[in-house]
Amino acid sequence: MLDDLQDAIAAGVIRVGDRLPSEAALAARYSVSRSVIREVLRASSALGLTVTRTGKGTFVVGRRPSELIFGGYSVGDLLEVRPHIEVPAAGLAALRRTEADLEQIQGLIEHMEAESDPQVWIGLDASFHLAVAEASKNPVFTQVINSIRAALTGQSGMLNDRSRRRRGDSDSEHRSIAAAIARSSVVEAEDAMRFHLDQVHDAVAESLTDDTARPGQRDGPVSAIS
Incomplete structure (x- = not known):
């Protein structure tokens, strides 16, 4: 799933500033548990692709890993x-x-x-x-x-x-x-x-x-x- 997310962001399918679907929606889409989704979101955050805002959701902040340095x-x-x-x-x-x-x-x-x-x-x-x-x-x-x-x-x-x-x-x-x-x-x-x-x-x-x-x-x- 992380590769899919990176590819979608790089291709502009998901744009910088967009909010990702909820954990539940992503888990249903990929037929995995929410714990797996959380790990993927943590990885995407560590790569500098996304940031999670408390009570707001997870947003795309960069098109390439570690874009903001x-x-x-x-x-x-x-x-x-x-x-x-x-x-x-x-x-x-x-x-x-x-x-x-x-x-x-x-x-x-x-x-x-x-x-x-x-x-x-x-x-x-x-x-x-x-x-x-x-x-x-x-x-x-x-x-x-x-x-x-x-x-x-x-x-x-x-x-x-x-x-x-x-x-x-x-x-x-x-x-x-x-x-x-x-x-x-x-x-x-x-x-x-x-x-x-x-x-x-x-x-x-x-x-x-x-x-x-x-x-x-x-x-x-x-x-x-x-």
């Missing part, structure tokens, strides 16, 4: 991997952070809230996420976040330019993460980071589908996948 990684790469790295990193930060870590994290938040230059804010955003990883005291988390820092900056810049999401929303979410870490609450820190990344995911999906949608496009799902 940030720092060498596709948007699908980033959306897929960040929860697996940053959520546990936030939990460990709540357990292992030092007072110096808290000062660093809080200082970045205050700087972001006071910053008027969007480009500076974007750099501080990436620095915040790196500071949380550093506070986890797990060098693997730190190295991973540091290695994708350019990608995080690129994605943040895209959202700053094209998303309706407000910087204040991100600042508030960062404060919630920092407060949970300060309280040494593993569960709250993980939940706060997960919520933040979910909001980023939805904002990326919204900006891509809004950006690629064409005037007069129907709201319903596309009717054919070859």
Whole structure:
């Protein structure tokens, strides 16, 4: 099915901006279980072909795998991997952070809230996420976040330019993460980071589908996948 989906997108049968049929409709069409459909949609998302918007559906955002690239990684790469790295990193930060870590994290938040230059804010955003990883005291988390820092900056810049999401929303979410870490609450820190990344995911999906949608496009799902 993934090959069929890629071929249909490449051929223009399914256009960038179109919404795919529901999981149930796709499962019926291909005579497979919905779990198989979910795996295919995850794969297409990882390839940068589609993005799923919570409560809205799955939309086509690129005609070729990994079309939208940030720092060498596709948007699908980033959306897929960040929860697996940053959520546990936030939990460990709540357990292992030092007072110096808290000062660093809080200082970045205050700087972001006071910053008027969007480009500076974007750099501080990436620095915040790196500071949380550093506070986890797990060098693997730190190295991973540091290695994708350019990608995080690129994605943040895209959202700053094209998303309706407000910087204040991100600042508030960062404060919630920092407060949970300060309280040494593993569960709250993980939940706060997960919520933040979910909001980023939805904002990326919204900006891509809004950006690629064409005037007069129907709201319903596309009717054919070859």
